Amino acid sequence: MSETGDRGRxxxxxxxxxxxxxxxxxxDQLEDARRGDDAGVEASGLLNELFRGVHTLKGLAGIFGASKLSALTHELEGLLDDARLGRAAIDETxxxxxxxxxxxxxxxLRAEKDATPISSSELDAVLGELRGAPASVQGADALATLDLSADVFSVLTEYEEHRLRVNIEAGLSLFRLTVNFALLTIDESLDALKTSAKPLGEIITYLPTGExxxxxxxxxxxxxxxxxxxxxxxxxFPEAAVNEIAQKRAAEGRAKPSSPAASGAMTPVAAAAPAAPEAPAALERASNESLRSMNQSVRVDIHKLDALMNVVGDLSILKTSLDGIFERLRASTDRASQTELSRLSRSFGRQLESMQQRIxxxxxxxxxxxxxxxxxVARQVGRDxxxxxxxxxTGAETEIDKLLAEELSDxxxxxxxxxxxxxxxxxESRLAVGKPQAGTIALNAFQKGNHVVIELEDDGAGIDTERLLELGLARGVVDPADVRSTSRREVLALIFVPGLSTKSEPGRISGRGVGxxxxxxxxxxxxxxxxxxxxLGIGTKLTLTLPITLAVIRVLLAEVGGQVFAIPLAxxxxxxxxxxxxxxxxxxxxxxSLRGATLRLCRLAQVFDLDPPKSGPRSTRGRLVVVAVAGSSRLGLVVDRLLGTRDVVMKPLGASLSKLRxxxxxxxxxxxxLGLVIDTPQLLEESMSTDRRGRGSLRSAS
Amino acid sequence: MTAASRGLARRRHASAGASDFLVFRVAGSAHAMRVSVLREIVKSARLTPVPRAPETVIGITSFRGRVVTVLDLARCLGLGPSSRASSDASGGQRARVLMVEVASEIVGFAVDEVLQVRRLGEEHVESAAVALGPEAPAHFLGVARPGDASQSETIVLLDPGALIP
Structure with a gap:
């Protein structure tokens, strides 16, 4: 347990x-950008980057109880947020x-690591510098001159409002592009529109019209x-109705009371400026010290590890060949050499295995x-x-292959x-049905055998299966003849069908469940x-079941039509x-029928179009059924014979075979x-989908 | 073979405007690829057939720790199956697999026989459009007539990148 703690630290x-x-x-880039021509746009991007970075650091500091770092990053975050939202000028100060x-x-960080405390007064000095209020942005609120309804203002995020203000103050005009999108292709169409809009201006936001x-x-x-x-x-934009949103000339609209720029007492620029140059000098030593990296871990490109793993794989093959020679020599050589050879071979094998394990x-x-x-993301989306x-x-300490962790992120x-x-x-809807006002999302991870399970469970509205089924019927995904025989599980699985969603109005956050x-x-x-x-009404739970690692898997070797295939033992x-x-x-x-339950069979020789073994009449005798499971589905894979299990290093097929299923x-x-490794989940799905199709055609024929 | 290809590599940059091509026989006629894309020529590759793959794919094999797809070059060119029938690339004593790197993937092309390496300059090569008209398939770079009048053999120059399924 303490190991994970140290590791975490x-x-x-x-x-x-x-x-x-x-x-x-x-x-550094921000300082450069300030000198550049296109300062405004670039600086806003960089400020956002800085803000996000500091925010993450603050989160980290919070988790690891680094209170001084927390305090500093908190202050820094506030400062950056002000600058980002235009409440503070980006100047030398x-x-x-x-x-x-x-x-x-x-x-x-160094103090945190070595557990050598830094005096509070030092930190306070820095915090004091940060609290020296920055220069405020002066002037009338340009937004007040815009002929834009209050409804629109009310849905703009603070950041969008700020970008709008900056653009208007820079003398740009605001246009309303009204575009009709087909629901099925909205993601692509919207992306295409964003791309073509980029050279022409800045998209502030997009809002559904309700039409x-x-x-x-x-x-x-x-x-x-x-x-x-x-x-x-x-x-x-030929597809859009373009309207300019008029700007009332004359400076009739003074700053709105709600405008952040107008609130709070601001210290003049001059007061804060002289303090800045002094403090860095005092800190110069500190930054010099920290040039030497203090952490003992090495960050390695995962591909280098893959390469290393390939070498280990090749070594195991060499070992197999050596073992073969050893077997042949057995008869001829003297006993002493035999024992010696056998001992060497065994210890070589052990070392190889441990090397694989360590990698x-x-x-x-x-x-x-x-x-x-x-x-x-949850905080951000919740706010938005x-x-x-x-x-x-729960289970944040559960470990998983780095590559998988990366791929899981999206x-x-x-x-x-x-x-x-x-x-x-x-x-209000939650309170109306007697749920607590705040929603709860549980994110759980745990290891289960060779797998890592990640659950994401919410106590929200749940999925309306009736509505989902209706949609499935309307889109032609579900055959009307099958409605009565379609199980609840099958209906729920419709959420994974492209373009189906139960939410009729578009959500800006996740684009109506598309995805x-x-x-x-x-x-x-x-x-x-x-x-x-x-x-319905209680919540939804999504469960991911993933292999712990992609690199080495244990497989069952099976022969079909004279060819050996590997079936992941998991x-x-x-x-x-x-x-x-x-x-x-x-x-x-x-x-x-297997112990009273029905098991669908899949003859691998048939789906892979392999020659059946010569012995015709014995077509069924002696065959085996490998019961494969993925998630909660099962399928019986029919094979000619089994050749045992083995640990193998699985490698991807070349790009030229990437379409192969x-x-x-x-x-x-x-x-x-080489042996081909069977993709069990894919075969399962294939067999289910032919089943669905088969059932449909059978009904229509009768 | 590595020694041979190292020799080729050394000669490659000898004169500007000309490149070294590996000439080989496939479906009875001479074809060639730039030596620069070649990683190795393999005598016999242990092939594993791949169900459901396009028919140009003879199988997969392990090469330098990677899984490499081996293609029947004759079929890729639409010239029917090559002489190799079995899954082990042993279509004949002279049959070889050319390991070629295209678009960061290594792919093997099975050929009937490797003939020689030739330095071909622009003066020897007719472009595909001239030789075969505008309808020429993308994998035809052109046609070379390297010899003098006595050696009137033509060599079809291929772009392996355009041959991958």
Missing amino acids: SDFFAEAEELVDGLFRSL LLGQLQLALSFVPRL GADADSIELDILLASKRSRAELASA LEVRMVPLGQLFERLAR MGKEVHLVV PLMHMMRNAIDHGIELA MDVVKTNIAKLGGVIDVQSE NVREAVPLDEADRLEIDGHEAM GFAGAAELGDER
């Missing part, structure tokens, strides 16, 4: 150092303050700030870092949607957004499965003989030959 220092490096880079505060961070030509489309108002004329924009360990990272990022969300995390972010956007209801199909595909690529459970429950008496025919599909990769089988 060293991760903390490694990540914090990396963040600080990034922050210094951004700060601000840059000086940022430089000062950032230089102090490595010092704090739409029909049920399958949605109309959005896009607010675009641009220097171009209405006519130019109209020709650039694998290096690749493992705790899920905590990923979960921390998810927590930030005006929903109060409590995130409860799907999990999407699931998190979905849960808040579609799952958690607005406060669960992408999530499923990405999880499947990692060898994982996703399951959904949901109760997906195998058992193997049973195929008995003619147990065979069933259901809807034209082969199945067997049914195989997860290939592995060395030790006889200088």
Whole structure:
């Protein structure tokens, strides 16, 4: 247990150092950008970057109880937020303050690590510098001159409002582009529009108008700030109705009372400026000291580890060849050499195994870092949607292959957004049904055998299966003839069908649930499965089951049509003989009864189009059924014979075979030959989908 | 073979405007690829057939720790199956697999026989459009007539990148 703690701490220092490096880079760029021509746009991006970086650092400091660092980053975050939202001017004073505060961070980290306290007065001095209020942005609020309804203002985020103000103050005009999007293709169309808008101006936001030509489309108002004329924009966006939003000339509108620039007492620039140059001098020593990196961990490119793993794989093949020679020599050589050789071979094998194990360990990272990022997303999305969300995390110390952790990031972010956007209801609806005002999202991780399970559970509205089924019927995904035989689980699985969603109005956050199909595909690529459970009014739970590592897997070797295939053991429950008496025919599909339950069969020789063995009449006798499971589905794979289990290094097939379905990769089988590794989840899905199709056609024929 | 290819590499930059091509026989006629894309020529590769793969794929094999797809070059060119029938790349004593790196993937091309390395300059090469008209497939770089009048053999120059399925 303390090992994970130490590991977590060293991760903390490694990540914090990396963040600080990034922050210094951004700060340097910010200083450069200020001198450049296109200062405004670039600086806003850099300020955002800095803000996010500091925010992350603050989060880290909080988790590891680094209170001084927390205090410093908190102050720094406030300062950056003001600058980012235009409440503070980006001037020498601000840059000086940022430089000062950032230089102090490595010092704090070092003190934290060595447990040598830094005197509070030193920290207070820096904090004092930061609190010296920055110059305020003066002038009338340009937004007041815009002929834009209050409804629009009310939905703009503070940041959007700020960008709008900056653009208007820079003399750009604001246009409203009204565009009708087809629901099915909105993500692509919107991206295309954003790309073509980039050279013409800045998109402030896009809002649904509530109109739409029909049920399958949605109309959005896009607010675009641009220097171009209405006519130019109209020709650039032929699909849009372009209107300019008039600006009342004359400075009639003074700053709105709600304008952040007008609130608070601001110290004049001159008062804060002289203080800045002094403090950095005092800190120079500190920043020099911290030039030497203090953490003992090395960050390694994962591909280098892969290469190392390949070498180990090749070594195991060599060992197999050596063992072969040893077997042949057995008869001829004297006993003493035999014993010696056998001892060497065994210890070589042990060393090889431990090397493989150690490389694998290096690749493992705790899920905590990923979960921390998810927590930030949850906070952000919750804020944006005006929903109060409590995130409860368990099992953050669960370890998973680094590569998997990286690949999991996008799907999990999407699931998190979905849960808040579609799952958690607005406060009033929650109170109306007697739920606590704040929604709860539980993020749990735990290890289960060779797998890591990640659950994301919300106590929101749940999935309306009836509505989902209706949608499925309307889109032609579900055959009306099948409605009665479709199980609740099958209906819930419709959320993974491209373009289906139960939320009729568009959500800006997750784009109406479009994307669960992408999530499923990405999880499947990692060898994982996703399951959904949901109760209307109670909540939804998504469960990801993933292999712990991609590198070495234990497989069951099976021969089919004279060729050897590897079936990942993680997906195998058992193997049973195929008995003619147990065979069933259901809807034209082969199945067997296994201890009272029906098991669908999949003849690998048939789906892979391999020659059946010569012995015709014995086609069933002696065959075996490998019961494969993925998530909660099962399938019986019919094979000719089994050749035992083995640990193999699985490698991807070349890019030229990337479209091939049914195989997860290939592995060395030790006889200088490769074996194809069967992608069990994919075969399961294939067999289910042909089943669905088969059933449909059978009904329509009768 | 590595020694041979090292020799080739050394000669490669000898004169500007000309490149070294590896000439080989496939489906009865001479074809060539730039030596620069070649990683190795393998005599016999242990192939594992791949169900469901396009018919140009003979199988996969392990090469320098990677899984490499081996393609039947004759089929890729639409010239029917090559002489190799079995899954072990032993279509004949002279058959070879050319390990070629294209678009950061290594792919093997099975050929009937490796003939020689030739330095071909622009003066020897007719572009694909001239030789075969505008309809020429993308993998045809051109046609070379390297010899003098006595040696009137033509060599079809291939772009392996355009041959990958």
